[in-house]
Amino acid sequence: MSFEIIGTYLVGICLLIGTGFALVGTIGLLKFNDSMTRLHAPTKVGTIGIGALLLASMINSYLIGQGSMHELLIMAFLFVTAPISANFIAKVNIHKQSCTAPPPPLRDDTWSTLNVPEADRELAADPET
Amino acid sequence: MTRSFRWLFPHPLLTVLLAVVWTLLQNEFTPGMALFGVILGIVITKATAIWWPERPGGVHVGRLFSYAMIVLWDIIVANIQVAWIVLTKSNASLKPAWITIPLDLTTPEAITVLAGTITLTPGTVSADLSDEGHSLLVHVLHTDDPDGERDGIKERYERRLKEIFL
Numbered sequence: 628m629s630f631e632i633i634g635t636y637l638v639g640i641c642l643l644i645g646t647g648f649a650l651v652g653t654i655g656l657l658k659f660n661d662s663m664t665r666l667h668a669p670t671k672v673g674t675i676g677i678g679a680l681l682l683a684s685m686i687n688s689y690l691i692g693q694g695s696m697h698e699l700l701i702m703a704f705l706f707v708t709a710p711i712s713a714n715f716i717a718k719v720n721i722h723k724q725s726c727t728a729p730p731p732p733l734r735d736d737t738w739s740t741l742n743v744p745e746a747d748r749e750l751a752a753d754p755e756t
Numbered sequence: 757m758t759r760s761f762r763w764l765f766p767h768p769l770l771t772v773l774l775a776v777v778w779t780l781l782q783n784e785f786t787p788g789m790a791l792f793g794v795i796l797g798i799v800i801t802k803a804t805a806i807w808w809p810e811r812p813g814g815v816h817v818g819r820l821f822s823y824a825m826i827v828l829w830d831i832i833v834a835n836i837q838v839a840w841i842v843l844t845k846s847n848a849s850l851k852p853a854w855i856t857i858p859l860d861l862t863t864p865e866a867i868t869v870l871a872g873t874i875t876l877t878p879g880t881v882s883a884d885l886s887d888e889g890h891s892l893l894v895h896v897l898h899t900d901d902p903d904g905e906r907d908g909i910k911e912r913y914e915r916r917l918k919e920i921f922l
Binding site for chain 2: 661
């Protein structure tokens with residue numbers, strides 16, 4: 628078994644793992660019926676799915692002799708930005724009350740998304756306007 | 757010495773990070789490119805220092821590295837658990853739950869890293885922070901024991917982060 632054959636098998640295994648988790652994430656996105664549980668599916672694709680695909684790309688680039696480190700940067704930026712978008716989707720769900728209401732916080736008065744400033748209380752009480 | 761160091765490097769860690777990102781973007785390591793990365797790191801941090809008057813506290817780099825390894829391992833394990841839940845549980849038998857975590861961390865950097873870790877670990881998404889920033893709201897995909905989940909996050913991640921961000 629030469630180096631190239633082992634490398635090719637590794638690339639294939641990584642591609643299968645990545646696409647497998649992406650498939651499971653998509654099934655989850657379609658199957659769940661609540662907006663908050665749906666949010667859990669893309670986080671899976673964003674971590675292992677993309678991670679395994681990028682690992683495959685990196686191994687392949689070294690196999691063909693044009694080593695690439697860009698995948699590490701892609702992974703780093705993805706890991707930094709993915710939680711932000713998930714957090715914003717969750718905040719919108721809480722704000723539009725399209726999920727079960729969260730319990731009150733243990734330490735403070737209320738959650739920051741539900742914290743309406745004094746001047747806007749009337750507007751918040753009457754969503755029609 | 758320290759004053760001229762602080763004048764040249766208002767944010768030393770950001771300078772290092774920018775140099776590393778620049779070198780990785782080049783895709784090949786040459787001394788000239790590494791030097792240019794360091795120059796970029798100094799110029800950019802100097803130019804934007806006026807908007808970042810406060811320097812974030814120290815970071816324990818060794819502990820941060822072992823923390824990253826633990827999180828990567830947890831991501832792999834949790835991915836398999838969540839994939840199993842997605843494929844085998846029906847919607848009716850799923851038990852999603854909100855859990856609230858009282859925070860012992862106080863610095864914004866530490867809370868951001870904790871919230872990011874919780875979201876990256878499949879099965880949990882950090883949803884909101886309380887208005888004064890002393891509690892974190894987390895949504896769990898499927899759990900039989902919300903209190904155990906909360907204690908697990910506090911024990912596994914928050915305790916370590918308290919030691920990393922000094």
